[in-house]
Amino acid sequence: MHLFGAIKSEILGILKQLQAEGQLPEGLSFDAVDVMPPREAGHGDMSTNAAMVLAAKASKKPKELAESLAQHIAKISNVTKVEVAGPGFINIHFAPDFWHQVIPTILSEGNSYGNSTIGGHRKIDVEYVSANPTGPMHVGHGRAAVVGDALAMLLLKAGFNVTKEYYVNDAGGQVNVLAESAYLRYREASGENIGEIPEGLYPGDYLVPVGEALRQQYGDKLMSKPQEEWLPVVRDFAIECMLALIKDDLAQLKITHDIFSSERALTKEGKIEKALAVLEEKGLIYVGVLEPPKGKAPEDWEPRPQTLFRSTQFGDDCDRAIKKSDGSWTYFAPDIAYHFDKFQRGHNMMVDVLGADHGGYAKRIQAAVKALTDGKASLEIRLCQMVKFLRGGEPVKMSKRKGTFMTVREVVDEVGNGVFRFIMLTRKNDAMLDFDFAKVMEQSKDNPVFYVQYAHARCKSVLRMARDEAGLSRAFSESPTAEQLALLTQPGELDLIRLMASFPRMVESAALAYEPHRIAFYLQDLAAALHGLWNQGNSEITLRFIQKDAIDLTSARLALVRACSVVIASGLLVLGVEPKDEMR
Numbered sequence: 001m002h003l004f005g006a007i008k009s010e011i012l013g014i015l016k017q018l019q020a021e022g023q024l025p026e027g028l029s030f031d032a033v034d035v036m037p038p039r040e041a042g043h044g045d046m047s048t049n050a051a052m053v054l055a056a057k058a059s060k061k062p063k064e065l066a067e068s069l070a071q072h073i074a075k076i077s078n079v080t081k082v083e084v085a086g087p088g089f090i091n092i093h094f095a096p097d098f099w100h101q102v103i104p105t106i107l108s109e110g111n112s113y114g115n116s117t118i119g120g121h122r123k124i125d126v127e128y129v130s131a132n133p134t135g136p137m138h139v140g141h142g143r144a145a146v147v148g149d150a151l152a153m154l155l156l157k158a159g160f161n162v163t164k165e166y167y168v169n170d171a172g173g174q175v176n177v178l179a180e181s182a183y184l185r186y187r188e189a190s191g192e193n194i195g196e197i198p199e200g201l202y203p204g205d206y207l208v209p210v211g212e213a214l215r216q217q218y219g220d221k222l223m224s225k226p227q228e229e230w231l232p233v234v235r236d237f238a239i240e241c242m243l244a245l246i247k248d249d250l251a252q253l254k255i256t257h258d259i260f261s262s263e264r265a266l267t268k269e270g271k272i273e274k275a276l277a278v279l280e281e282k283g284l285i286y287v288g289v290l291e292p293p294k295g296k297a298p299e300d301w302e303p304r305p306q307t308l309f310r311s312t313q314f315g316d317d318c319d320r321a322i323k324k325s326d327g328s329w330t331y332f333a334p335d336i337a338y339h340f341d342k343f344q345r346g347h348n349m350m351v352d353v354l355g356a357d358h359g360g361y362a363k364r365i366q367a368a369v370k371a372l373t374d375g376k377a378s379l380e381i382r383l384c385q386m387v388k389f390l391r392g393g394e395p396v397k398m399s400k401r402k403g404t405f406m407t408v409r410e411v412v413d414e415v416g417n418g419v420f421r422f423i424m425l426t427r428k429n430d431a432m433l434d435f436d437f438a439k440v441m442e443q444s445k446d447n448p449v450f451y452v453q454y455a456h457a458r459c460k461s462v463l464r465m466a467r468d469e470a471g472l473s474r475a476f477s478e479s480p481t482a483e484q485l486a487l488l489t490q491p492g493e494l495d496l497i498r499l500m501a502s503f504p505r506m507v508e509s510a511a512l513a514y515e516p517h518r519i520a521f522y523l524q525d526l527a528a529a530l531h532g533l534w535n536q537g538n539s540e541i542t543l544r545f546i547q548k549d550a551i552d553l554t555s556a557r558l559a560l561v562r563a564c565s566v567v568i569a570s571g572l573l574v575l576g577v578e579p580k581d582e583m584r
Contacts, residue, residue, distance in 0.1 A: 002114075002504035003102055004046065007076070007092070008035040011048055014072045023068070024058050037502055044083065044091035045099075045498060048073075051088040062088030099494055100485035102501040106563040107479070111570045114507045119160030125342050126152045128353035129250065129257075130167040133242040134178045136206055137249040138405035140355060143433065144384040145408070146424040146576070148353035149255045150516035151382070153574050158511035163347065164257045167338060170239050171263040172331070177201060178242065179235035183222070185211025186234070190223060210241045252412045253421065254576050266337050272329060275337040275372065276322060284310045284371055290318065309336070314367035335361075336368045343369070343377045350379045351514060356430075359383055380514055384429045390436040415440055418577040422449035425520040425575055443583070445531075448524050452568065453580045455527035458534060459565035460581040462545050466558055469546065480559040487553045488560060490543060492533045496560065499529050500567045507574070516575065523571045530564050 012033065018024045032053040038044050051066035058065060066088040073090060074082045078098035083091045106113045128148020131141045152164045169175075181202040188194045189211040197203040214222065214237060222230045243260070250256065266272060279285050288308050307323035309332075322333045342350055350369070354361065362381040369379040389396040389406065396406065412420050415437065423440050426448050427433045445451050466472050488494065503522065510518035537544035545557040569579040 002105070003098070003501045004035050004505040007046055008033070008048075010076050011035060011050055011069075011073065014069065015050065015054070018068075018072075024054070028054065028057055030054070036505070037498070038089075038091055041495070043085060044081075045094045046092045047085075048090045048092070051084075051090060055088065066090050096489060096494060097482070097486065099497045099501060100482065100488060102497055103485060103559050103563045104479060106500060106566050107559065110566055111573060113566060113570050114504045115157055115159070116504060116508050116511070117159040118508045119155060119158045119511070121159060121161045122349060123161045123163065123347050124155055124349040124351065125163045125165055125345075125347040126155065126351045126353070127165040127167055127342075128152075129246075129255075130169065130354075131246060132169045132172075132174050133239050133246065134174050134202060135204055135242060136245050137408040139387060139389060139408055139411055140405070142253070142408040142411065142420065143387050143424045143429075144353050144355055145250065145253060145255055146421045147382065147384055147429050147516060148351075149253070150421070150425055150519075150575050151351065151353065151514060153576060154507065154511050154516045154519065157507055157574055160349075160511070163259060165259045165261060165342075166257040168239075168243065168260055168262045168264075171267050171334065175235055175239060176231065178238050179231050182207050182210045182214065182238040182241075183230060183234045186214040186218075186222060187211070189215035190220065206245065207238075210238055213237075213241065249407070249409050252409055253417050261338065261341070263334050263338070266334055266341065271341055272333050272337040275340040276333065278340070278372055279309060279336075279368075282371065284313070285322070286310065288319070290321065309368065309371075311364050311367035311371075314370040316363040316367040320364045320367075332364060332368075335365055336372070339365060339369050339379065340372045343373050348373075348377045350377065351382065352379065353382045353384065353429075356383050356385045382429050382514060385432045387424070387433045387435050390434060390438075392438045393436065396437070411435075418453075419449050421576050422452070422520060422572075425517045428515070428517050448520070449577075450583075451531075452523045452527045452572070454583050455530045456565055456568045456572070456579045457581060457583045458530065459561045459568070462561050463558065463565075466546050466554070469548065472546070472548070472551070472554060480555050484552045484556040485559070487556045490536075492529070492536055492543075493557075493560060496526075496529045496533055496564060499526050500563060503567050503571070519571050519574050523568060523575075526564070526568060526571070530568075 012030055015024060015028075015030055015033070019026060019028060030050075033048065033050045035046050035048045038047040048069075051062045051069055054060075055062040055065045063084060066084040070082040070084055070090055073079060073092060078095045079092055080095050081093040083093075085091050109115075126148055128151075129137070129141055129145045131137055137145070149164070152162050155162045177200065181197070184194050184197065184201060185207045188208070214234065217237075218233075222233065276285060286308055287305050289303065289305055290308065292303065302321070302325055304325045306321045306325055308319045309322050311320045312318060320332055321330050322336065323329055339350065352365075358381075362383070366379050366381065369377050389411070408420075419440050423435055424433070439447060440449065441447075443450050443454075488497070503526075506518060506522045510516060533543075534545075545554070545561055547554045547557075565579075572579045
């Protein structure tokens, strides 16, 4: 339990007491009650919406209920003032001693500071990347890879039981094209002059090693075989090679998955038919002709009878085809089976992190999940907008060596995985993002990853300076006393402590909203507070962290600096970014 959570518990206790006394109705839900930092610092240390969210159901006016609650909140230990603001918000002020207690908590918990049990160890499946196994990861996959991985780490910190999953699209026409492309490179490795890569095949030279490996394993055996014989052999071989390449690319971003699920395996095991049989038993499958859609027609629309799913009954814009008129499955059918398979594996909570081009996909698959599970499972979909790669403001040319795209590996090799990951989280996932190679490597406050890393390195530098300073050994107490911490009275010091105290709440709110970028935003605010405190010390010597003639004050300030470094490191680890002790 941390400070914001502790005060929320106190307020919930007051509400339950009022309920027991008959001042609030029985059965009133307190789920929407929250305690948060006020929007403006001058309005207090914490704010609660209790009166605002309960007044209507309690048949009271918000301000009237707020004033009643304020009288009880004023009796909480360390509360110095309670104010009712606007239509019914309650702003709470605390004595400095209340905030000082967070420093020993942070120092004792270390990187586990901010860990929460709000997830209740509930199982949740986070699927991300899921790039077609037809080549190395291009930069378009990079953002979704980072967002998904950071979200998984965030949910773990919030107490969920997380499965990180990759869905391998290895049953579509694209893997047959891959096989044909790899076979061409096999012929090349066998000494044949293949000339220009034909239109429609994958031209990148990443398939050259695949062709050579095929040659090494099979020799001339595949050269004389008809296509129907060599195609499945080459397809399986090429898919395995591409998955190894993708996993290696992911490793460069420090990303690993718990499960790689295969579309082909779903098909072979008859799981598509089983999932659709469940829908058919519910009367949700029929044969009909869809009305022509307004605007651009989706690729699965046909002006003829098709097998359709009644997705409009579950919030979709129109019913969706699951089988084409020629009897083949649409792309939607295996996706239905795949999500049903997740549910059968025990995941009532699912998150798909997808590229922006899947925007039209969300409603149909959410409808299918609702229908298949009778609403017992939830599916959240997070769409990641495109990233524009620039160099000094100019668009970056694509890699000729890789075919028609720039790879994640090329970018990570240049800027490092930490920079890549952090920058991908400096915008909300559904907002466009500019990635300028010049700016992301710039050592300035305008570069968010440098700004945060420098704050951590600055903390470590202060601690090294103190360690080397004669006579300051006492200042390194692992447990600063309450008397020492009481010396932290400067506004900038208290602001930094308040911000650190809000980290556990930030973890919970970001996890419940499935928004890992909030942690990146928080770290930038924390870094700004630390840098601001440092700058004040440059202007006024008495505000410096190290005061040679005031050991107790120095001890308290060094504990503050140590705590700040711990919170920054804890936040960076959620994002998958290694904190730096020095900046070179």
